[in-house]
Each structure stands twice: as C-alpha cells, then as structure tokens.
Amino acid sequence: MAAPSIRARVRAEMIDEIKAVARRHLASDGANLSLRAVARDMGMVSSAIYRYFPSRDELLTALIIEAYDALGEAVEAADAGCDRLDLRGRWHAACRAARGWALAHPAEYALLYGSPVPGYAAPDDTIGPAQRPPLTLMGILRDGFDAGRLDPPPAAEMAGPLRADLADLAGMLGGELPETLLARGMAGWTQLFGLISFELFGRINRTLPHRDAYFDHQTALMADLIGLPRTG
Amino acid sequence: MAAPSIRARVRAEMIDEIKAVARRHLASDGANLSLRAVARDMGMVSSAIYRYFPSRDELLTALIIEAYDALGEAVEAADAGCDRLDLRGRWHAACRAARGWALAHPAEYALLYGSPVPGYAAPDDTIGPAQRPPLTLMGILRDGFDAGRLDPPPAAEMAGPLRADLADLAGMLGGELPETLLARGMAGWTQLFGLISFELFGRINRTLPHRDAYFDHQTALMADLIGLPRTG
C-alpha cells in the first residue's frame, strides 16, 4: 500500500477523467447521462467504461457524492468565513452559498435534489455528504443557543412523539438544541431547498425578475422565524 | 360541432385510455415513461400511438396538465370546505390536501415538481394549472387581509424593485394584498413544496418517523410567520 503501483495510479486517473467527462455531459445535456457518449468523448468504446464503473448508476452515484461534497464544502466555507457570533450573517452566507453553487451547477443540483431516478436507490455512501448542508445550518442554531443568543420558542404545542424525533435529530449535532428551535431550523432548510428548486426549475423566472433580492428577503424571513438576532 | 362524430368520440376515448395506461405505468415504473410499453399494454404496436400523440413529450405534457389540475382541485376543494374566516384552518387544510395528493400520486408529483426533463420545456398550457395551488394559498391571505384579520408586516425593509415585483404578483390575485404579506405567503408555499418533496424523495424517512405530526408542525410554523390567527 505504501507505493501505489503505476497501474493503480493510471487507473485512478482514468476514473477521474471519466467522471470529469461525465460531469461535462451532465452540464450540457442534462440529467440523462449516456455512457456511450462519455465513452465516445474519451475515444473509447462503450464497453471499456465498464472496466471502471460496473454500471451507469455507479457512475452517477460517484458524481452525486462528489456533488454533495462540493455543495457541502461551499456552504461550510461560507459559514466558516463569518464571525462565529454573527448568527444572522452566517445564516445568510450559508444560504447564499448553497444558491450560488446550485446556480453554477444546475444539472448537478438537479441530480442531488430533483426527482429520484426510478430504478435508482441512493446508496448509503451518499447520506453522509448529503447531510453536510443542513448540518451546517443547524450548527448555526446550536452555536447561537449555546452562546445564549437564541431563545427557544415555547415547547408547549409540540406533540411528544415529534419532540422525541427531533431530540434524536438534535443529538447528532453535538451541542444542546431545543426541539422547537431545531424544528424552526428545519423549516428554514426546507424553505431554502424550495427556494433554490423553484428558481432553478424555472417557476419564478417570469414573475420575479429581481431574484437576488427575493432570495435574500425570503431567507431573512426564515431567519426571523428562527429568531436569529438582527445584529451580530 | 353539435354532434361529435362517432369517429371523434372513439378517438377521444382512445386518447383517454392511452393516458390512463400511461398514468398506470408512471405509477408503477416511475418517471421514465415508455411509449412502447404503453402500446404493448394496449395491444397495439408502438407506432400506432403516434396517431394520437405526436411525441412522447406531448403525452407527458397531457399527463402533467391533468396532474396539475388534479392537485389544484384537491387543494381548492380542501380550502373551499372550510369556513372562509377560519384562515388558519384553511391554510392547514390546503397544505394537508397538497401533501395527501402527493403521497397518493408520488410519480405524478415527481413529474410536476421534480427535476425538469432535459430536453423538455413545459409548454404554456401548463402554467395556468400549475398556479392553482399557490393561488389558492395566496387567496387565503388575500381574504384574511380583506377581512381585516391579517396585519401586514412593516414594509420598511423590502427593497423597491422587489416590492414592485411582488405588487405585480399581488395584482393577479384580485384583492389588495400588501407585498410583505405576499412574500410571507410565498415563503409558506415554498416551504410546503420543500416539505412534500423531502418526504416524498426519502430525505426524512429515517430520522422523522412521525411524519404527520412533523408536517403539521412545520406548516403551523409558516402560518405563524404569515400571522394567521390561531382561532378562526
């Protein structure tokens, strides 16, 4: 394992090149990726691809994982670039980063968050990377609560079983996060996904030309709902 | 035009049957509808389908329009079944109806709100039916504001161009609806879409078993954000 053999190295490069070409095809032709077209672009015959990926779905899975990681990294980097206590600034930065990545990589975003491909079941390798964006957002809430800058909403109205579910979810975040606060955060994440999807899938283009302002206003509404203080 | 000829009648029946079979295939096999499979199910050869639909996309468009109308009707009916002044009840009923229809017709929902098919551009026939669910939700806000039961949030922070966009949008609703209120309603609609999509596309199954309670809590949060009064 110390010295990766030449054969292993060239094989890894081959895999990377296949993924790169596939990503290009994804960006230009949309979601229905054609193995044969990728092979053609590489000057290979289609069956040769199967030396590197056992099926088209496996290739798609590899692209999905990399896309999740790219999105997650963009969101985490934006969040990390803010003052830890500027909760609202972190929220907006993370949301804008997610939208920016999605607008820059629409086909990959559609691959991640669009309708699932019929026969395709996302393997377990994807769930970790898939959770990076929401975990980043919820981390802002956790930090805010830990710092005493975020008041938890009253827990009165939340049903017991739901509270237990959310408590389990909060356990994954490390710190202490009240269930009612987590629920508001999830509302924000859910709405963020909806915002980006609506914009990307062409549902608000006609009616709302000022998309940046709309986006910021909408994410600010959710920041209000969560209770993120207006000044860092 | 008075008496539809027999030929026209049997042709219409044929079209309906093709759509019915296609819907069945959509429900069982997912989004990648196969014209040939539909033809097989009808005891026809594939080329015969082209007597009734010029292309697979046209068949999909017909299914999409019908699905939009079915969803819209479900939402409108749920809303209509409530006391006009029970704004919060109407909101919850409409949201639950949308979710119920989506859970009952997941493949059709994916067709409507999933990632757009690469080559496929939604024709103008679809935009009317597509607006029925959000128009129903915004109608609740308009009624509430008209009745004086909904206080508009302060308009101070909203940028001018965005306010103009939203004013145009509000014009489509007939009554008077402040832009800030409409923005909150749109946030609710956006989050509703995200909620349903996350649930349908399997993103919260593991972590949140009590889905009904979660859904109701999340829609209630948005009702709070909008300012819908808690008692009808």
Next chain:
DNA sequence: TTCTTTTCGAGAGCGGCGCTCTCGTTCGAC
C-alpha cells in the same frame, strides 16, 4: 529472462427505446 496471470480495450451482439415511413384496411362523409 521466461512464463503465467491479470488487466485492459475493441468488437459483436442482445433487447429496448423514440421515432419515421410505407402499406393495406376500414369506415365515415359526401
């Protein structure tokens, strides 16, 4: 160095796809 094993790409081929074209048939409109 020689021999064996593994890896790799090419090629043919299978069934399925959307779609087109042609060719008889059938059936309604005149």
Next chain:
DNA sequence: GTCGAACGAGAGCGCCGCTCTCGAAAAGAA
C-alpha cells in the same frame, strides 16, 4: 356507392445500457 381520411401493423433507423469474447499488453513469479 364511392372516395378519401384515419388507422394499425410492420420494418427499419440510430440510439441506449449491458454482456461476452478475444487478443494485446503489462505486471508479477519462476
């Protein structure tokens, strides 16, 4: 009763994912 339009069947085109086989080349063992 005749004519023309509508119709379904069939063959075929180029595409797809995927499998199998075969020869070349490279890597490891003798």
